[in-house]
Amino acid sequence: QVQLAESGGGLVQTGGSLRLSCTGSGRSFRRYAMAWFRQAPGKEREFVAAISWKGEKIEYGDAVKGRFTISRDNTSNTGYLQMNSLKPEVTAVYYCAADKTYNYQDAASYADWGQGTQVPVSS
Helix, strand or coil, X not given: CCCEEEECCCCEECCCCEEEEEEEXXXXXXXXXXXXXXXXXXXXXXXXXXXXXXXXXXXECCCCCCCEEEEEECCCCEEEEEECCCCHHHCEEEEEEEECCCCCCCHHHCCEECCCEEECEEC
């Protein structure tokens, strides 16, 4: 089990960019796959992106392909989500998740979750 803490959220204007960070506790985090999900008000949690622990497997949700980039730095136990060309419809709370297994977009399979960071995008 790892503890996860997201940071980097905040109000951004349409067309702007933001980089979210997810820091995991413990050395074991570097051997965990991680993913980003988001949940907008009144909607279900949605898959955003996932990356294996070595970084050789990366997947994106259809809604973010070409605009978001997931990456990780295992030397600092930190994962990132670079978000570009932001639009109001991506307003949500963004969560990072981690698991020993690469679970791609299956949220129920991720054992560990952060508290989330809000990303409001103004029009």
